Amino acid sequence: MSFYVTTPIYYVNAAPHLGHAYTTIAADVMARHHRQRGEAVFFLTGTDEHGEPVADAAHALGVTPQELADKNAERFKALAPQLGASNDFFIRTTDPQHMAKVQEILARVRDNGFVYEGTYEGWYCPRCADFKAENEIDEGRRCPIHHIELTREQEDSYFFRLSAFQERLEALYAEREDFVAPGTRYNEALSFIRSGLRDVPLTRHKLTWGVPVPWDTEHVFYVWFDALLNYYSALSYAPAPAGLEAEGAQLDLTQTFWPATYHLIGKDILRFHTVYWPALLMAAELELPEHVFVHGFLLMDGEKMSKSLGNVLDPFAVIERFGADALRFYLMRDVPLGQDGSVSTAAFEQRYESELANELGNLASRSIAMIERYRDGAVPSGDVDPALREDFDGLPERVSARLDGAELTAALDEIWQRVRRLNRYVEEQAPWQLAKDDARAEDLDRVLRTLAEGLRSLTVLLWPYLPASAERLLAALGAPDVSLGGAAFGAGTIERVSAIEALFPKDRSAA
Numbered sequence: 001m002s003f004y005v006t007t008p009i010y011y012v013n014a015a016p017h018l019g020h021a022y023t024t025i026a027a028d029v030m031a032r033h034h035r036q037r038g039e040a041v042f043f044l045t046g047t048d049e050h051g052e053p054v055a056d057a058a059h060a061l062g063v064t065p066q067e068l069a070d071k072n073a074e075r076f077k078a079l080a081p082q083l084g085a086s087n088d089f090f091i092r093t094t095d096p097q098h099m100a101k102v103q104e105i106l107a108r109v110r111d112n113g114f115v116y117e118g119t120y121e122g123w124y125c126p127r128c129a130d131f132k133a134e135n136e137i138d139e140g141r142r143c144p145i146h147h148i149e150l151t152r153e154q155e156d157s158y159f160f161r162l163s164a165f166q167e168r169l170e171a172l173y174a175e176r177e178d179f180v181a182p183g184t185r186y187n188e189a190l191s192f193i194r195s196g197l198r199d200v201p202l203t204r205h206k207l208t209w210g211v212p213v214p215w216d217t218e219h220v221f222y223v224w225f226d227a228l229l230n231y232y233s234a235l236s237y238a239p240a241p242a243g244l245e246a247e248g249a250q251l252d253l254t255q256t257f258w259p260a261t262y263h264l265i266g267k268d269i270l271r272f273h274t275v276y277w278p279a280l281l282m283a284a285e286l287e288l289p290e291h292v293f294v295h296g297f298l299l300m301d302g303e304k305m306s307k308s309l310g311n312v313l314d315p316f317a318v319i320e321r322f323g324a325d326a327l328r329f330y331l332m333r334d335v336p337l338g339q340d341g342s343v344s345t346a347a348f349e350q351r352y353e354s355e356l357a358n359e360l361g362n363l364a365s366r367s368i369a370m371i372e373r374y375r376d377g378a379v380p381s382g383d384v385d386p387a388l389r390e391d392f393d394g395l396p397e398r399v400s401a402r403l404d405g406a407e408l409t410a411a412l413d414e415i416w417q418r419v420r421r422l423n424r425y426v427e428e429q430a431p432w433q434l435a436k437d438d439a440r441a442e443d444l445d446r447v448l449r450t451l452a453e454g455l456r457s458l459t460v461l462l463w464p465y466l467p468a469s470a471e472r473l474l475a476a477l478g479a480p481d482v483s484l485g486g487a488a489f490g491a492g493t494i495e496r497v498s499a500i501e502a503l504f505p506k507d508r509s510a511a
């Protein structure tokens, strides 16, 4: 089994913000989960560096596009590890290998008869790097996303014959209802296709910041075609992920990982990924991805969070104060993947305090402290309490099933309900009472090992969401293995626990 997940590649016209962190974190949760299942995983993220948004931003700053791209690509590259993201590669569309691949594939698309010369005229948003259809234009000829005035553009272009794929795309959607998720996004893409596909510009003449068109060097490729191809090109030159490289000297990652299992994207770039992208792959005779999952927007004050609107929450600042795990948890728990959701510092602090610090952090420190106090740190051997079986049985399978459908929030909720169940178990059993009565020593033994094993099992499942904290906790439980095969409640054997400092210290939230 192999699993290949991608994030969109981020524009380098501005610094990273929480909206970008959101997709990267979601992809990371999926990548880690599939690694836990023992699958070969490739997780790709990177930066989109060509095109007008970058050229314009560089011009405004008085630097070259390459200088701006170099500077901001570094910031995106640095963000990934700070988020705890375990991406296997970071692609930049200015990588020469990527550019060569774009030229190769798009020349093939032309050889296959899907490119012709023409003139394009339309309303254009330089921020989206996108021509808008009449029904996508806000009042005052403004971009509905960026609220800036659209420009009337007319230019000689080579066109991609998107219209030739009308029937094949309709057939694709009829055959594969899970090609696009959630269902509302599937419907949105399908109705766009059904409304009638028109050919789209493949190249730009007025712009020089892009991948040169090999058959006409007066043109560069329209940035979206260059960008979409990153998902394919990366596999042709990225180094093999750890663990895979040992098998063969020169592993062909394209063969192992193409087609992609999941493209995670935001809803603003739906049309490119659910219409243009499959059509382009068909034109190039390449296999189509299995799923495109479309998430919503993080909103602040009801508006999409975006650098150009100036309403951003700085992920670097949040991480510095609370740690990456807290940010990952908050975003995955509070904004169901697939829907829009408001984010705020108050909601973040509330989740941190009540769920991470109280429900999980306290459960862990209290359970470990009781095993140390009552049993000198040795976990009594024997079976776990059958009273919890009903709540815990089948949990890893349920979590996997949710994650297979990219239901990251629902999967986390399955786990969290059991965190709460264990907390109730502590209250019900009151081990501090049992400890007072020698006749109840066996009961206390059972409660303590049930707590240790319950924590272990849940922590393995939480690892994709809270990797650093989960590893600390599993180390304290003397059970570092995070493989899913051993996640079932009752499957582990914990011998000793060791003291652990607060996983989510409360004073941080007051800092």
Ligand code: MSP
Residues within 6 Å of the ligand: 007, 008, 009, 010, 011, 018, 019, 020, 022, 023, 048, 227, 228, 229, 230, 265, 266, 267, 268, 269, 296, 297, 298, 299, 304, 305, 306
């Ligand atoms: N460069 C293109 C993508 C090319 S993929 C072949 C692009 N870049 S972007 O930096 O503008 O946006 C990248 C992703 O971040 C998009 O999926 C977008 O939806 C997401 N987000 C940007 N702001 C967001 C929020 N406020 N909330 C959630 N995600 C949003 O588009």
